[in-house]
Every structure is written in structure tokens, then in C-alpha cells.
Amino acid sequence: MSDKVITPVAHATMRYFPETGAEMTVGGVPLSRLAARVGSTPFYAYDRSAMSARVAELRATLPKGLGISFAMKANPMPAVVHHMAGLLDGLDVASAGELMVALDSGMSPERITFAGPGKTDAELHRAVASGILVNLESFREVAVLRQASQALGLPARVAVRVNPDFDLKSSGMKMGGGPKQFGVDAEEVPQLLARIGEAGLAFEGFHIYAGSQNLNAAQVVEAQIKSYELALRLAADAPSPVLHLNLGGGFGIPYFPGDKHLDLIPIGDNLSALLARAAVEMPQAHLSIELGRYLVGESGVYVCKVIDRKVSRGHTYLVTDGGLHHHLAASGNFGQVIRKNYPVRLGSRGVGPDTELESVSVVGPLCTPLDLLGDRCRLPHAEPGDLVVVCQSGAYGPSASPQRFLGHPEVLEVLV
Ligand SMILES: *Cc1c(COP(=O)(O)O)cnc(C)c1O
Numbered sequence: 001m002s003d004k005v006i007t008p009v010a011h012a013t014m015r016y017f018p019e020t021g022a023e024m025t026v027g028g029v030p031l032s033r034l035a036a037r038v039g040s041t042p043f044y045a046y047d048r049s050a051m052s053a054r055v056a057e058l059r060a061t062l063p064k065g066l067g068i069s070f071a072m073k074a075n076p077m078p079a080v081v082h083h084m085a086g087l088l089d090g091l092d093v094a095s096a097g098e099l100m101v102a103l104d105s106g107m108s109p110e111r112i113t114f115a116g117p118g119k120t121d122a123e124l125h126r127a128v129a130s131g132i133l134v135n136l137e138s139f140r141e142v143a144v145l146r147q148a149s150q151a152l153g154l155p156a157r158v159a160v161r162v163n164p165d166f167d168l169k170s171s172g173m174k175m176g177g178g179p180k181q182f183g184v185d186a187e188e189v190p191q192l193l194a195r196i197g198e199a200g201l202a203f204e205g206f207h208i209y210a211g212s213q214n215l216n217a218a219q220v221v222e223a224q225i226k227s228y229e230l231a232l233r234l235a236a237d238a239p240s241p242v243l244h245l246n247l248g249g250g251f252g253i254p255y256f257p258g259d260k261h262l263d264l265i266p267i268g269d270n271l272s273a274l275l276a277r278a279a280v281e282m283p284q285a286h287l288s289i290e291l292g293r294y295l296v297g298e299s300g301v302y303v304c305k306v307i308d309r310k311v312s313r314g315h316t317y318l319v320t321d322g323g324l325h326h327h328l329a330a331s332g333n334f335g336q337v338i339r340k341n342y343p344v345r346l347g348s349r350g351v352g353p354d355t356e357l358e359s360v361s362v363v364g365p366l367c368t369p370l371d372l373l374g375d376r377c378r379l380p381h382a383e384p385g386d387l388v389v390v391c392q393s394g395a396y397g398p399s400a401s402p403q404r405f406l407g408h409p410e411v412l413e414v415l416v
Pocket of ligand 1: 071073074092115209211212213249250251290291292293294395
């Protein structure tokens with residue numbers, strides 16, 4: 001007998017992995033065949049045509065002339081970075097380690113930016129040697145860059161990362177406004193600009209990043225307008241014209257039941273208006289945004305295998321070989337306040353109109369109740385050997401998970 005129920009709050013439709021009622025495919029390859037090709041589970045599989053489609057959608061909706069950069073920390077797999085480098089206008093790195101991958105990708109150093117608090121002296125020297133643009137986040141960085149520039153006989157290219165006097169409302173993570181470790185407080189920027197001029201650094205513009213994982217277009221629009229206006233005010237004190245204005249990003253993707261896809265149309269309209277203003281008010285400035293999860297998050301899945309099926313006092317558990325050590329975010333332990341499920345599917349079999357579903361919890365092999373990939377998911381009947389898939393997993397996967405925890409093997413990654 002079917003115990004199918006109407007789930008009150010559903011996950012948004014997956015853009016690149018539509019439910020077809022059949023076995024899931026990634027990049028056209030059926031999942032079981034891909035698993036055989038990879039050789040073992042668990043693994044992350046990224047679909048390069050989905051990533052290309054995503055960039056094409058953005059280009060079609062956002063104004064021509066707006067730069068789009070990839071924030072590499074969302075997915076630093078070298079093959080992914082290389083693919084994105086061929087599609088986009090820039091890469092944003094947050095460490096010297098990421099910088100090396102970015103340079104290897106073939107992206108021109110001219111178009112690589114380096115943001116992040118706590119850049120070491122060594123990292124700043126490497127940045128100058130590389131010829132990339134450093135988003136300055138403290139007065140100390142001015143002194144270190146001056147010294148690096150003199151030692152290397154090369155100009156230090158800098159933009160100022162501003163901690164704005166506002167935040168991005170309803171963001172998953174606020175990264176600007178109030179006291180923050182990121183950037184330099186807007187009210188101190190005039191003094192920093194004077195210091196940059198005295199140090200003889202090559203001032204190129206501003207970077208304002210207000211928050212992440214936002215699904216509310218009106219809030220993104222408001223933050224972009226405020227960021228633009230703040231930069232315009234600060235430009236009055238700059239030692240030279242603004243060449244680059246990075247308005248941040250924060251575009252979110254739907255992870256949880258009830259989340260909706262972000263509406264890009266008003267964001268595109270607003271950016272067109274800002275580009276038109278900039279043409280008059282900051283004529284040399286090239287405007288850009290930087291995105292991480294929005295570019296790659298929906299293009300990737302995490303695939304693990306059912307090891308055991310257990311019933312404990314009436315509740316069914318699918319125990320898999322994957323878990324929070326590979327996918328901290330899906331377990332609910334990467335910045336969530338209330339744990340909610342990522343979209344979880346049975347990869348080996350799809351769900352058709354007549355498929356019987358059962359309520360199961362998908363857990364991992366770790367000895368902690370936090371190792372939960374899906375709490376009471378509605379899935380077709382699964383047995384050991386079946387593949388379980390966590391969707392929306394193309395960003396903040398392996399590199400954002402505690403892989404050494406409990407000594408299981410590292411997760412594999414494949415770009416198809
Ligand atoms: C983390 C980060 C990003 C990317 O955030 P997403 O939510 O993945 O888009 C972009 N810029 C900066 C400065 C960041 O710290």
C-alpha cells in the first residue's frame with residue numbers, strides 16, 4: 001500500500017537535475033555508470049554544461065559590460081576553476097593557496113582579486129609578485145604592500161574593501177555592517193586612502209561585500225544601490241579615479257523546503273541603471289559582481305552508497321558511506337540556525353507518479369548524531385548498494401568539511 005503523502009513544504013525544482021522518474025544522470029552519464037567510472041563512493045559530481053548554462057543565463061539577464069567574477073572558495077577544484085575561468089571575467093581568491101590554482105587556470109593576473117582578513121606578509125608579497133589586485137582590509141596591509149612593492153620593484157595594485165555602514169538584510173550570512181573583521185570601516189576609508197597615496201600604491205577602486213546566500217531580490221537591489229552610493233562618496237577622497245567597483249554578490253540558491261529561486265530580473269534592471277549612472281558619475285569605473293554558490297552550487301551533487309538499512313523502534317535509517325565529514329553543510333552544521341534538509345534523492349531510481357515512498361533518515365558512518373544528511377526524507381525503498389544523492393551540492397562541499405574527522409577516506413570529485 002502506498003503511504004504517499006503531500007509534503008506541505010516542498011523543495012524548489014532543481015534546475016539542472018530534473019526529476020524524470022528514471023535514474024539520475026550527470027553530464028549525460030547515468031549515475032551508476034559514473035560511480036563505476038569513479039571507482040568508489042562517496043564522490044561529488046559536477047556538471048560542466050550546467051555551469052556553462054548558469055553563466056549563460058546570468059549573461060542574458062545582467063547588463064553587458066558588468067563583470068562577473070567567481071569567488072573560488074565556493075568550489076576550488078582546479079578543473080572547476082579552469083572551466084569557470086574560461087566563462088567569466090575574473091576570479092576572487094581568499095588565500096595564496098587559491099591564488100596558485102587561479103593563476104594555473106590561465107586567468108590573467110590582471111583579473112584576479114584577493115580578499116580576506118589576515119593576509120600574511122608572505123601572501124601579500126606573493127600577490128604583488130603575481131600582479132593581482134589586492135582588496136585591502138587594514139592599515140597594516142598598506143605598510144606590508146609598500147614594502148613588498150619596493151622589495152620586488154613592482155607596483156602593488158590595490159582596491160579598498162569597505163565595511164559598509166549597512167548590511168544585506170535577510171542574508172544567510174552577514175558580512176558587512178556593524179563591527180566586522182572584514183574590510184575597513186567606511187568612516188576610516190578617507191584616512192586609508194590618504195595612506196595609500198602616501199605609500200605610492202596603485203589605487204584602483206573599491207570592493208563592498210555585504211552578505212551571502214540571499215534569496216530576496218529587493219534586498220540585493222537595495223544593497224547594490226547603497227554600495228554604489230557609498231563608493232561614489234568615498235571616491236571623492238581617492239588618490240586617483242576609480243577603475244574597478246566590485247559591488248559584491250550574495251545571490252542565493254534554494255537549499256531548503258520553501259526556498260524559492262532568486263528573481264534575477266529586478267537585479268539586472270537595477271544593475272543596468274547603476275551602470276548608466278556610473279558612466280556619468282565614475283566614467284572610468286568598470287563595475288563587477290562576484291558570485292560563488294550561485295555559479296556552481298546547483299550544478300553539483302554528492303553521491304554516497306547505502307551500507308546498511310536499519311529500523312530502530314519503527315524509524316528507518318539508511319546508513320551510508322557518506323556524511324558530515326564530506327558534506328558539513330548538508331548535515332546542518334555550516335552556519336544554519338535550524339537544521340533543514342537539503343534535497344535528497346535516490347539516485348539509482350527516480351520518482352514517478354506511482355512510486356511508493358517511505359520516510360527514512362539518511363545518516364553517515366560517524367559516531368555522532370550530527371551525522372545526518374536527511375531527516376525523515378520521502379524516498380523510494382532503498383537497500384544496501386543503492387546510491388543516495390544530495391542535490392545543490394556544487395558549492396561549499398569538500399573544502400568546507402572536516403574530512404579528517406574519524407579517519408575515513410577523503411571524498412573524490414569529478415567534473416563531467
Ligand atoms: C564567500 C565570499 C563570496 C562568495 O559567497 P557566495 O555566497 O558563495 O556567493 C564572495 N565574496 C567574498 C568576499 C566572500 O567572502
